[in-house]
Structure formats: structure tokens, C-alpha cells
Amino acid sequence: MTEDLAKIKDFRFDGDGEFDLSACPTSLEVPDEQLEFYEAALEKNAKKIAKLQEKLFAAGEEGVVFLIQAMDAAGKDSTAKHVLAKCNPVGIFDYSFRTPTKEELAHDYLWRGHCHMPVRGEIGFFNRSYYEDVLVVRVNGLWKGYKWPKRCFDMDEQDFFDKRFRQIRDYERYLYENGYRVVKIFLNVSLDEQANRFIRRIDKPDKNYKFSAGDLGNRAQWEQYMAAFQDSIAKTSTKKNPWFVIPADQKPVARYLASEALLKALKDIDPEFPEPGESAKQEMAELRAKLVAGEI
Ligand code: AMP
Numbered sequence: 001m002t003e004d005l006a007k008i009k010d011f012r013f014d015g016d017g018e019f020d021l022s023a024c025p026t027s028l029e030v031p032d033e034q035l036e037f038y039e040a041a042l043e044k045n046a047k048k049i050a051k052l053q054e055k056l057f058a059a060g061e062e063g064v065v066f067l068i069q070a071m072d073a074a075g076k077d078s079t080a081k082h083v084l085a086k087c088n089p090v091g092i093f094d095y096s097f098r099t100p101t102k103e104e105l106a107h108d109y110l111w112r113g114h115c116h117m118p119v120r121g122e123i124g125f126f127n128r129s130y131y132e133d134v135l136v137v138r139v140n141g142l143w144k145g146y147k148w149p150k151r152c153f154d155m156d157e158q159d160f161f162d163k164r165f166r167q168i169r170d171y172e173r174y175l176y177e178n179g180y181r182v183v184k185i186f187l188n189v190s191l192d193e194q195a196n197r198f199i200r201r202i203d204k205p206d207k208n209y210k211f212s213a214g215d216l217g218n219r220a221q222w223e224q225y226m227a228a229f230q231d232s233i234a235k236t237s238t239k240k241n242p243w244f245v246i247p248a249d250q251k252p253v254a255r256y257l258a259s260e261a262l263l264k265a266l267k268d269i270d271p272e273f274p275e276p277g278e279s280a281k282q283e284m285a286e287l288r289a290k291l292v293a294g295e296i
């Protein structure tokens with residue numbers, strides 16, 4: 001069945017050719033009765049991801065950042081929950097980027113993400129990321145209110161954010177060159193489906209905690225957010241650090257495609273359990289013999 005499922009390569013953008021967010025689907029309109037195939041394939045992928053994560057952790061050479069950006073209620077947390085469901089929590093690190101604290105704002109914008117990078121061997125899930133600094137910060141004009149030297153912001157908005165895109169491309173290249181991969185997911189949810197999910201959050205007592213009236217403010221800025229996502233994704237998609245723009249109106253489809261993106265990165269890394277050296281093998285053999293003989 002897997003061959004009939006949507007292919008992640010169709011949602012991957014690596015800077016080749018034009019990127020047009022308005023042409024990217026929010027739904028593949030998979031019939032309900034076929035969604036179970038996506039669920040089954042996701043489950044299989046989650047197991048494969050866990051196996052590779054064990055090796056990644058044991059090898060401790062390369063770190064992975066699994067980063068999800070999206071509008072509210074697109075399914076950032078639940079996607080990570082399903083994709084990483086079978087992983088050993090010991091090798092998982094997670095961090096949610098909220099409104100910056102005073103201390104965070106007193107630093108450069110890449111600082112807080114860098115403080116929360118997973119160590120090599122871990123998978124770090126970023127719920128939002130330093131991309132907020134080219135999204136919410138742009139849409140709300142927050143950058144104009146920051147306290148910093150005039151030379152840093154004395155330019156028009158496009159030039160300011162083009163500079164940030166260049167900095168982010170350089171930063172992600174720096175990470176790649178230092179043993180990290182960044183798997184960047186944009187969950188592309190529609191305005192209508194977002195409304196449905198907000199209504200569900202209000203109707204279901206056990207989902208009330210997820211609802212915040214403030215989230216509705218972003219609905220009024222939908223167009224501005226989509227323009228900011230368009231520019232960000234177009235200018236920070238690279239061969240080594242592509243974006244995956246995933247239709248998110250149907251959760252099983254989104255989760256499966258996100259799992260494909262992470263699985264592909266882990267397969268590329270191809271981690272192996274470290275092979276013990278000759279002296280370590282010798283030592284183990286000796287200790288084993290002593291354990292068997294009851295000497296230790
Ligand atoms: P939530 O993910 O629902 O907990 O909301 C976190 C909120 O923090 C979102 O509205 C984000 O847009 C906001 N946020 C994250 N990073 C920044 C930032 N650098 N500047 C301003 N707001 C941010």
C-alpha cells in the first residue's frame with residue numbers, strides 16, 4: 001500500500017526553482033477510508049525512526065533538529081508526539097519557543113535556539129524555532145521596537161529580513177558543517193480547518209487547556225503570516241537544509257509525511273553502533289569469563 005501514499009519528495013523544497021506557497025495544498029483530500037493506510041505507515045515509520053535513533057544516540061556523532069513551524073492548531077505537538085512515539089526519551093530533547101523573556105531579548109535572536117540545541121546523538125524537537133524571528137516578529141513589526149544600534153535596523157523591512165534569511169542560511173550551514181541536520185517542517189493548515197480545531201478545543205473539556213483567546217488574533221493576520229512564510233521558506237530552503245511544506249488539514253497524512261522527512265534524514269546519516277576497539281574487546285572477554293566463573 002505504501003506505494004500509493006503521497007511521496008515526501010513532492011513536498012520538499014531545496015531552493016531549486018520557484019517556491020509558491022499559495023500553490024501548496026493544505027489537504028490531499030484522501031478519502032476517510034484510506035486514512036488508515038497512512039496511520040499504519042506512520043506506525044511503521046515510527047518504529048524505524050526509533051531503531052535509527054538508538055544507533056544515533058549510541059554513535060553520538062551527529063545531532064538532529066526536528067523543527068516544526070505552523071499557524072496555531074496545525075498540529076505541531078501532536079505531529080512530534082506521533083513521529084517520535086517509539087523513541088527512547090533518553091535521546092530526545094524538546095523545546096518550545098514562546099514569547100521571549102527579557103533575558104532572551106537582551107541577546108541576539110539566534111542565541112536562545114543555540115542554547116537549546118540537542119547534543120550530538122540526540123533528536124531535538126523544536127516546537128517553533130528561531131524562524132519566529134522572521135514570522136511573528138515581522139508580521140507584528142516587533143523588530144522596530146528592539147533596543148539596539150541604529151545600524152542594525154536602519155533599513156526597510158525587506159532588507160532587514162533578507163539579512164536575517166542570509167544569517168539563518170549561514171547558521172544552518174554552520175550547524176551542518178558541525179555535525180547537525182535541521183529537518184524543517186511547515187504544517188500547512190487551512191483557515192477553515194483551523195477554525196474547526198479551535199471549535200473542538202472549546203467543545204472538549206480535555207482540550208480546553210490548548211485554547212487561548214489570543215490565538216484568534218493571528219487569524220486576522222492570516223494573509224500577512226502566509227506572506228511571511230512564503231518569503232521565509234523561499235529564502236531559507238537549501239540543498240542541505242530543505243523545507244518540507246506538508247498539507248496539514250488531515251492529521252494522519254501530515255504525520256506520515258513528517259515521519260518520512262525525519263526518517264529520510266536519519267537514513268542519510270546512517271548511524272552505526274560504535275565498534276569496540278581490540279583492547280576493549282579483550283577486556284570484555286576477560287570480564288565475561290570472570291563473571292561466568294563467579295570470580296567477580
Ligand atoms: P504557543 O506555541 O501557543 O505556546 O505560543 C507561543 C507564542 O510565542 C506564539 O504566539 C509565538 O508566535 C510567540 N513567539 C515565539 N517566539 C517569538 C519571538 N521571537 N518573538 C515574539 N513572539 C514569539
Ligand code: MG
Nearest residue numbers: 072073212215
Ligand atoms: Mg498557541
